[in-house]
Every structure is written in C-alpha cells, then in structure tokens.
Amino acid sequence: xxxxxxxxxxxxxxxxxxxxxxAISPFDLTQSTVGYTAIIIFVLAYILVMGEEKLHxxxxxxxxxxxxxxxxxxxxxxxxxxxxxxESAFRHNLLEFAELMLFLLVAMTYINAMEExxxxxxxxxxxLKKGFSYKQLFWITGLLxxxxxxxxxNLTTALLMCAVVMKVAQxxxxxxxxxxxSIVVAANAGGAFSPFGDITTLMVWQAGxxxxxxxxxxxxxxVANYLVPAIVMSFFIENKKPxxxxxxxxxxxxxxxxxxLFLLTVATAVTCHIVLHLPPVLGMMMGLGYLQFFGYFLRMxxxxxxxxxxxxxxxxxxxxxxxxxxxxVPFDVFSRVSRAEWDTLLFxxxxxxxxxxxxxxxxxxxxxxxxxxxxxxxxxxxxxxxVSAVIDNIPVMFAVLSMEPDMSHxxxxxITLTAGTGGSLLSIGSAAGVALMGxxxxxxxxxxxxxxxxxxALGYIASILLHLWLNETTFHI
Numbered sequence: 464x465x466x467x468x469x470x471x472x473x474x475x476x477x478x479x480x481x482x483x484x485x486a487i488s489p490f491d492l493t494q495s496t497v498g499y500t501a502i503i504i505f506v507l508a509y510i511l512v513m514g515e516e517k518l519h520x521x522x523x524x525x526x527x528x529x530x531x532x533x534x535x536x537x538x539x540x541x542x543x544x545x546x547x548x549x550e551s552a553f554r555h556n557l558l559e560f561a562e563l564m565l566f567l568l569v570a571m572t573y574i575n576a577m578e579e580x581x582x583x584x585x586x587x588x589x590x591l592k593k594g595f596s597y598k599q600l601f602w603i604t605g606l607l608x609x610x611x612x613x614x615x616x617n618l619t620t621a622l623l624m625c626a627v628v629m630k631v632a633q634x635x636x637x638x639x640x641x642x643x644x645s646i647v648v649a650a651n652a653g654g655a656f657s658p659f660g661d662i663t664t665l666m667v668w669q670a671g672x673x674x675x676x677x678x679x680x681x682x683x684x685x686v687a688n689y690l691v692p693a694i695v696m697s698f699f700i701e702n703k704k705p706x707x708x709x710x711x712x713x714x715x716x717x718x719x720x721x722x723x724l725f726l727l728t729v730a731t732a733v734t735c736h737i738v739l740h741l742p743p744v745l746g747m748m749m750g751l752g753y754l755q756f757f758g759y760f761l762r763m764x765x766x767x768x769x770x771x772x773x774x775x776x777x778x779x780x781x782x783x784x785x786x787x788x789x790x791x792v793p794f795d796v797f798s799r800v801s802r803a804e805w806d807t808l809l810f811x812x813x814x815x816x817x818x819x820x821x822x823x824x825x826x827x828x829x830x831x832x833x834x835x836x837x838x839x840x841x842x843x844x845x846x847x848x849x850v851s852a853v854i855d856n857i858p859v860m861f862a863v864l865s866m867e868p869d870m871s872h873x874x875x876x877x878i879t880l881t882a883g884t885g886g887s888l889l890s891i892g893s894a895a896g897v898a899l900m901g902x903x904x905x906x907x908x909x910x911x912x913x914x915x916x917x918x919x920a921l922g923y924i925a926s927i928l929l930h931l932w933l934n935e936t937t938f939h940i
Contacts, residue, residue: 489548490540492824497540501533501824505817509853512810512891512909522900523806526813533820549823556819560812562744566732567808567898569747570619573725576754578626580718587630588712597638598700602693604628604642608649609689613657617650619729621895624650625902632705636906641700643907644915645693647896648887648922652689655883656681658737663860663882665736665743672864672875680934681880684926688884691922696915717761724753807901811894822862835868844874845927848881852888873934880930884923888916 492498508529512522534553541549577583590600604624612620628642654660656678658668667673728750735746834843851859860882870878886893890900890912899907 489552489823489825490545492540493826493829497536498824498826501536501821504529504532505821508813508817521806523809523813526810526817530813530816530820533817537820537823552819552823553816556816559819560815562742563811563815564808566744566747567618567811567894569728569751570622571898572751573721573728573754574619574622574626576721577718577725580715580721581712582714582718582722583626583630585712585714585718586627590627590631594704596702596704597632597635598697598702600628600631600705601638601642601645601697601700605645605649605689605693608646609653609685612650612653613660614729617654617661618894618898620653621646621650621899622902625899625907629903629906635705638700639903639906640908640911641696641915643899643903644912644919645696647890647893647899647912648692648884648919649689650895651884651887651893652685652922652926655688655880656685661856661883662743663856664879666860666864667875667879673872673879677872677876678879681876681930683933684880684930685884687929688880688887688922688926691925692915692918695918695921716765717757720757721754724750724757728753807898810897830862835866840868840870840874841877841931843868844870844878844881847878848885848923848927849888851882851885852892856882856886856893873930876934877927877930880926881923884926887919888923889913 492501508525511518511520511525514520534549537549537552538546590603595603604627608620608624611623624646625643628639628646632638632642651661655664658664658678664678668678728747730746731749732743732746735741735749736743834846838846847859847863860878863878863882886896890896890907890909896912900909
C-alpha cells in the first residue's frame with residue numbers, strides 16, 4: 464500500500480530531469496525517510512506556487528528553497544566516496560537549467576526590444592483601427608499562436624501574442640486572462656505537429672522515433688485540441704470592442720529590422736539543433752549577438768538620423784515633432800536584458816533542480832515500472848500527458864526517451880501529442896504558461912487558468928481519440 468501511494472504521488476509530482484548516469488548506480492531512496500521528506504518538500508512548494516495569487520508571493524521563492532533542501536538531503540546521504548556521484552548529478556541538472564535560462568533570456572530580450580521599439584503599440588493601433596471586437600481579437604490571437612508556433616516555438620509565440628493582447632485590451636482583466644488561456648492552448652497544440660514547434664518534438668525527432676513527415680499526422684488532432692476549448696470559451700466573451708482611443712503610432716528606428724533579426728535568431732537556433740546537432744541555445748545566444756551589433760549600429764547612426772529628422776520638422780514647422788525628437792534616447796541592449804522576467808527564470812531553476820533531485824533518488828525507475836509495466840501504452844502515454852500539466856513536459860519526454868519502451872510509431876506520436884498538449888491543462892504545465900504568468904502578472908494567473916481546465920481537458924481527450932481513429936490502421940496502435 465505504501466509503495467502504491469508513493470507511486471501515485473510520483474506520477475503527479477516528480478519526473479527526473481535525467482541526471483547523468485554515473486558508473487555506479489545511485490542509491491534507491493524511493494522508500495526511505497529521505498525520499499519521503501523530499502516529496503513532501505516538493506509538494507508543499509507546489510502548493511505555495513498554486514496559491515501565488517492569494518498569498519501575493521512570487522512563485523520562485525518556494526521552489527528555490529525546495530530545490531536547496533532536496534539537494535542538501537541528497538548531499539547528506541552521499542558522503543565520503545559517494546559525494547562525487549551527487550556532485551556530478553547536480554552539475555548535470557544545473558547545465559539543463561543554464562541552457563533553458565539562456566534560451567528564455569534571449570527570447571525575452573527580443574520581446575522587450577520589440578516592445579521598446581513600439582512594434583506592439585503599432586500592432587495594437589492597427590487592430591483598433593480595424594475595429595475588431597473582443598471575440599474577433601480572441602480568434603485572431605489564438606489562430607496566430609496556433610500557426611506561428613510550428614515555425615518558431617510555442618514559448619516565443621505565446622510571448623508575442625500575449626504582448627499584443629496586453630496592448631489591445633489592458634483595461635479588461637477578464638478578457639486578457641481568457642485570451643492568455645487560449646494562447647497557451649493554441650501555442651502548445653500548434654507546436655505538437657512540427658519537429659521544431661517544441662523542444663519535446665525536437666527530442667523525439669532527433670531520437671529517430673518519428674520522421675519529419677509523420678509529425679504532420681498530428682495536425683488534425685492538434686486542431687481539435689485547440690478548437691474544442693476555444694469554441695466553448697468564445698461563448699463567454701462579451702459582445703463589445705476595446706474602449707481605447709484610436710491613435711497613430713510611429714515605429715522607432717529599427718523596429719522591423721529587430722523583428723527580422725528575431726526570426727533569424729530562431730532560424731539559427733533551429734539550424735544549430737537540426738543540422739549540426741548542437742543545443743539550440745547556441746543559436747539563441749548567437750542571436751543575442753545579432754541584436755548587440757544592431758544596437759551598436761543604432762547608437763552610432765542616431766545623431767545623423769536625428770539631424771535629418773529635425774531639419775525636416777523645422778522645414779514644415781512641426782513643433783510637436785521637434786519635442787518628440789528631443790526625448791529620443793539611444794537603444795540599449797542591456798536595459799532590455801534587465802527587463803527580462805527573472806521570477807520566471809528563477810522558477811525554472813527551482814523546478815529543474817527539484818525534479819532532477821527526485822529523479823536521482825530513484826523515482827524515474829518507479830515511474831517506468833508502474834506505467835509501461837502495468838498498463839497499456841495508450842493509457843500510460845495519456846497519463847504522462849496529465850503529469851506534464853503538473854511539471855514541465857521536457858523532463859517527461861526525457862524520461863520516456865530514457866525508458867525506451869517498446870511502442871509502435873503511433874504510440875510515439877501519441878506521447879508526442881500528449882506531452883506537448885497535456886501541459887495546457889494547468890498554467891504551470893508548459894513553458895508558455897509559466898512565461899505568460901510572468902508577462903501578464905495580475906491578469907493571467909494559476910487560478911484564472913484552472914477554471915478552464917475541464918474545457919481544456921475535453922480538447923485533450925478529443926485530440927487523443929481523433930489520433931487513435933485516424934492513425935490506427937497506418938501505425939497499428
């Protein structure tokens with residue numbers, strides 16, 4: 464009975480971030496006092512994360528402390544000759560976080576740079592000028608998120624669309640929250656049918672479990688995953704338009720070129736990973752270099768640009784324009800870096816280290832035995848999708864690829880679909896959801912997403928059933 468309870472807790476609260484396997488197997492702590500204590504610490508930390516809105520406490524605080532306590536427990540067990548094993552595992556998990564943090568940092572920097580150049584202000588003004596209603600805006604942002612994420616990735620796509628919604632309807636808290644839920648679901652669903660739409664799909668593709676063209680078989684299930692909850696949510700949108708006054712917005716110098724550099728950065732990251740088999744963070748950090756060089760160009764050419772614009776304004780006697788030019792300041796890349804959502808980045812640190820520590824204690828093996836050894840692959844993959852709603856889908860997919868269960872192509876497609884879209888069930892279940900909680904703080908919260916979880920679950924179930932029906936004959940599921 465005790466083993467069963469621990470297994471159930473493990474299903475919902477721990478998956479290894481795949482610490483490197485040392486030459487000597489680590490201790491099995493799954494049924495020890497240390498293991499029980501670590502799980503309790505992690506569960507308590509997550510309860511505090513879920514109560515962020517009520518407690519008014521940043522979500523990074525509890526997981527940072529929990530990560531430290533869990534690895535202190537591990538260090539206390541692995542003393543003497545075994546200390547190097549625990550140190551190696553910790554360093555591996557730290558590397559996992561470093562890659563994730565740098566990837567996110569570059570994406571956030573570009574988003575902040577485009578916002579500073581007034582790109583989203585201009586898009587907001589265009590949407591207002593077109594006179595779109597709230598319902599039309601809901602569908603426009605959701606569909607854009609669904610179709611952009613397969614080309615870029617679900618995280619950066621969600622950040623872009625959220626920035627647009629915040630600019631268009633920042634005075635309507637309920638509508639912004641609803642749109643953010645839709646964007647998270649759409650971005651995760653759209654990223655599931657493309658090898659480079661999500662890190663998990665890249666992992667499956669690089670592991671050789673699914674070919675490039677086979678991912679396209681997930682298109683219709685992904686559409687169902689997004690449309691089912693979106694249709695239901697659309698009935699709860701008020702029939703009105705944004706109240707913001709129509710304004711003309713002038714883009715700052717380099718706005719469109721920074722957007723092009725961002726797309727080039729994404730392309731560089733994807734190329735590094737797919738063609739050269741290098742971590743995508745290499746391409747993202749190289750892209751930060753693109754932005755730094757362009758920022759240097761903007762600073763060096765600013766005096767000449769201002770002189771030309773002043774001369775033109777003086778010729779037409781535009782005093783307002785002259786005053787605006789007087790307030791122009793040089794573009795500063797590092798000021799954009801400083802505006803990154805550091806609470807989100809530190810939250811990821813805590814999560815990666817917490818689940819990495821729990822996995823090092825032996826819960827990955829327990830999870831593997833329970834799932835693929837005691838139930839059908841379809842049921843196991845469906846459950847893992849739900850697990851990814853509680854923790855990030857990346858360690859879930861790492862765990863499955865490490866287990867290498869004997870599954871058909873159809874089942875590998877199923878775990879790709881469920882791991883990619885199951886995170887939409889909760890706001891903390893995907894990188895897109897966590898990032899939007901930081902970007903739209905006070906609007907989009909854990910609780911505002913949770914109220915739509917039953918509807919999102921309908922889309923999750925519909926996508927699984929549609930996949931099983933469409934691909935049963937081809938892949939012998």
